[in-house]
Amino acid sequence: MIPSILEAIERNHSFLVTTHENPDGDAVGSSLGLAQFLRNAGKEVIVHFKDPVPELYRFLPLLDEVSSTVPDRSYDICFVLDVGEFRRAGTAVTTCTTIGSFINIDHHITRDLFGAINYIDSGAAATGVMIYRIIKASGQTLDHDTAICLYTALVTDTGSFKYSNSNPEAFAVAGELISTGLDVWNITEHLYESQPPERLKLLTEALATLVISPRGDVASVTVTLDMYGRTGGNSELTDGFVNYPRSVRGVEVAIFFREMEPGLFKVGFRSKGKVSVATLAALFGGGGHHNAAGCNVAGSIEEVRSSVLHRVYEALAV
Ligand SMILES: [Mn+2]
Numbered sequence: 001m002i003p004s005i006l007e008a009i010e011r012n013h014s015f016l017v018t019t020h021e022n023p024d025g026d027a028v029g030s031s032l033g034l035a036q037f038l039r040n041a042g043k044e045v046i047v048h049f050k051d052p053v054p055e056l057y058r059f060l061p062l063l064d065e066v067s068s069t070v071p072d073r074s075y076d077i078c079f080v081l082d083v084g085e086f087r088r089a090g091t092a093v094t095t096c097t098t099i100g101s102f103i104n105i106d107h108h109i110t111r112d113l114f115g116a117i118n119y120i121d122s123g124a125a126a127t128g129v130m131i132y133r134i135i136k137a138s139g140q141t142l143d144h145d146t147a148i149c150l151y152t153a154l155v156t157d158t159g160s161f162k163y164s165n166s167n168p169e170a171f172a173v174a175g176e177l178i179s180t181g182l183d184v185w186n187i188t189e190h191l192y193e194s195q196p197p198e199r200l201k202l203l204t205e206a207l208a209t210l211v212i213s214p215r216g217d218v219a220s221v222t223v224t225l226d227m228y229g230r231t232g233g234n235s236e237l238t239d240g241f242v243n244y245p246r247s248v249r250g251v252e253v254a255i256f257f258r259e260m261e262p263g264l265f266k267v268g269f270r271s272k273g274k275v276s277v278a279t280l281a282a283l284f285g286g287g288g289h290h291n292a293a294g295c296n297v298a299g300s301i302e303e304v305r306s307s308v309l310h311r312v313y314e315a316l317a318v
Helices: 004-010 025-040 129-140 145-159 168-178 182-191 199-205 227-232 277-284 301-317
Strands: 014-018 044-048 077-082 101-104 117-119 216-221 253-261 264-271 292-298
Touching: 004 101, 004 117, 004 129, 014 025, 025 044, 025 077, 025 129, 025 145, 025 168, 101 129, 129 145, 129 168, 145 168, 145 182, 199 227, 216 301, 253 301, 264 277, 264 301, 277 292, 277 301, 292 301
Parallel strands: 014 044, 014 077, 077 101, 101 117, 216 253
Antiparallel strands: 253 264, 264 292
16 A cells, blocks of 8 residues: 555645644644654645634644645545545645646544545554554655654553553654654643643542442543633643543543533543443434444533433433
8 A cells, every 4th residue: 555655646746734623633643744754755735724723733843834725726636635535635625626636644443435545454553553564665754843743643542551552563663753853841731732721620529420330330520611711721621531430440431511502511531441322422412433432422510411311211221
């Protein structure tokens, strides 16, 4: 697959690089890393993110070149990274009529083979690792900015090398990236030691809502709209809150209820493996993976909590 990608790059001139809505560290890092590789190869590149880059990742180099729209021009090839399903690339990309062909690069388990080339490897810890393989195979030397972007992709998608996707290759690639002279602590500081105080205030309020089921296997926290007013926080700062109920001993399913607008909640699930939260989320019209999924549920917090918990208890009782 990599030789055909390198050949497509060599044969063509203008490229669009894009990823999924609400981009995470892997989405941003792998896109910027690939774009830099293409630029170094003398290609014309536009990076498009539908949604703004979260504050957390604004320290990354190469961000100036990102466009929130798809500029009206023709593209020989559009690289779509880390999306899982084509629809998540956003309509500006999926309905664009001036794209020659798509190359799909992803490490999710997916059956949506929308690209002319589909380089899919669920064994890769991050899409950033797959971009690393492409650069490595090309013989191009990895520059400092690219290393920062790919390392960020890797460290965020592996939960700082704690999740089960932290395979030998993840550590080996991290080692190679660090050997380019990367300042690991500087990246760590940006990612994990630069929380806005409002996030901690919001977390304090969220943790005060912690509810653990009588059997101790379900835990949840809630953020309501009024908390933003009191703490000065916003929904972007709630990223990762679901990890707190998940971290409780004995918990199998963790839930994060987040009020999006009066009477509508975003429900995020995490499973430690016994039940598929993708199946649970699907009962409410949502979706996701076995261990991480989400859905939107309308109603008061009491109604939403009781209907969701009812389904979770049912799933755990089997
Ligand atoms: Mn990813």
